[in-house]
Amino acid sequence: MPGEFELIRRHFARPQDAGGELPQGGRRGGVALGVGDDCALLQPAPGQQLAVSTDLLLEGRHFLSTVAPERLGHKALAVNLSDLAACGAEPLAFTLALALPRADEAFCAGLARGLFALADEHGIVLAGGDTTAGPLAVCITAFGQLPPGQALLRGGARPGDEIWVSGQLGDARLALEGFRGSVALAGEQFETVRRAMELPQPRVALGLALRGLAHAAIDLSDGLVGDLGHVLARSGVAAVLDADALPRSDVLAAQPLALQRLCTLTGGDDYELLFTAPAAARDAVLAAAARAGVAVACCGRIEAGSGLRIVDGRGEPLPGDWAGFDHFA
Ligand code: ADP
Numbered sequence: 001m002p003g004e005f006e007l008i009r010r011h012f013a014r015p016q017d018a019g020g021e022l023p024q025g026g027r028r029g030g031v032a033l034g035v036g037d038d039c040a041l042l043q044p045a046p047g048q049q050l051a052v053s054t055d056l057l058l059e060g061r062h063f064l065s066t067v068a069p070e071r072l073g074h075k076a077l078a079v080n081l082s083d084l085a086a087c088g089a090e091p092l093a094f095t096l097a098l099a100l101p102r103a104d105e106a107f108c109a110g111l112a113r114g115l116f117a118l119a120d121e122h123g124i125v126l127a128g129g130d131t132t133a134g135p136l137a138v139c140i141t142a143f144g145q146l147p148p149g150q151a152l153l154r155g156g157a158r159p160g161d162e163i164w165v166s167g168q169l170g171d172a173r174l175a176l177e178g179f180r181g182s183v184a185l186a187g188e189q190f191e192t193v194r195r196a197m198e199l200p201q202p203r204v205a206l207g208l209a210l211r212g213l214a215h216a217a218i219d220l221s222d223g224l225v226g227d228l229g230h231v232l233a234r235s236g237v238a239a240v241l242d243a244d245a246l247p248r249s250d251v252l253a254a255q256p257l258a259l260q261r262l263c264t265l266t267g268g269d270d271y272e273l274l275f276t277a278p279a280a281a282r283d284a285v286l287a288a289a290a291r292a293g294v295a296v297a298c299c300g301r302i303e304a305g306s307g308l309r310i311v312d313g314r315g316e317p318l319p320g321d322w323a324g325f326d327h328f329a
């Protein structure tokens with residue numbers, strides 16, 4: 001079995017990620033020195049702020065042992081790029097900390113395939129990391145850049161804003177219910193929602209397009225109700241949310257309404273963006289989403305006060321207690 005350094009060399013140290021002489025103004029201009037030394041050296045564009053986000057994925061808690069290594073590699077990076085997207089940052093580079101029960105070549109090769117496929121899609125570099133023996137865990141830190149003052153934050157929502165979400169919600173949760181056996185899904189349907197759970201697409205282009213347009217943004221990782229709650233708390237505002245306006249896939253829409261509500265309102269792992277923007281900016285929001293190639297749907301509005309009111313399409317309050325996911329609950 002290969003040792004730690006051989007594993008890194010074979011699977012995670014790519015010549016094209018090394019840094020050094022870089023094309024002027026190229027997308028890889030963010031890394032001056034990559035894997036191999038004690039530190040990586042990052043060089044954001046002059047005058048830009050660094051945006052940094054870390055996510056730790058543990059087997060059994062954040063992913064199932066059944067996930068293909070390639071998809072795990074994709075997802076580990078995707079969830080970090082999703083955080084950069086939520087802030088409107090342009091991704092530059094990432095580091096990878098890996099704990100492996102054993103030096104499993106096939107696993108590392110698969111993980112690297114998924115990781116680098118997504119990294120290359122976004123033109124970013126693996127700049128360093130750490131590798132150790134231990135229970136399977138994947139921790140990525142992603143670095144991005146943005147002009148000072150332009151980050152999209154949770155605290156910027158204002159009364160009169162409309163609430164928007166990208167893509168479709170709830171499929172990842174439906175897939176989890178499928179894995180648990182609490183919902184019976186036909187083979188093809190299960191594959192569709194399983195892809196949503198295992199291969200989320202970070203909305204980087206949308207985040208960039210929303211700079212200067214959205215008042216507040218967050219990425220949906222722990223369920224819409226809880227994540228919207230963070231925006232409301234940080235912004236000091238209230239909201240009304242139309243549960244029937246939440247976009248969902250045909251697979252989810254074919255399920256009983258109660259399950260649709262559970263999945264769209266509280267399901268985690270969607271990695272879509274939720275953002276608020278003034279009602280007068282509606283056309284600009286739709287144009288930005290079209291530029292980014294992502295569908296967006298308006299599903300509520302921000303009001304003065306505090307708390308979240310969830311209604312159905314006729315404006316009637318939704319019964320029930322809807323709470324987000326808390327790792328320690
Ligand atoms: P140190 O002992 O200084 O922490 P290491 O021996 O752990 O350095 O790592 C050697 C080099 O390999 C460093 O440049 C580090 O960033 C890189 N590295 C280690 N593990 C990984 C990994 N999983 N992916 C990418 N680079 C890695």
Ligand code: MG
Pocket residue numbers: 129130131
């Ligand atoms: Mg080390």
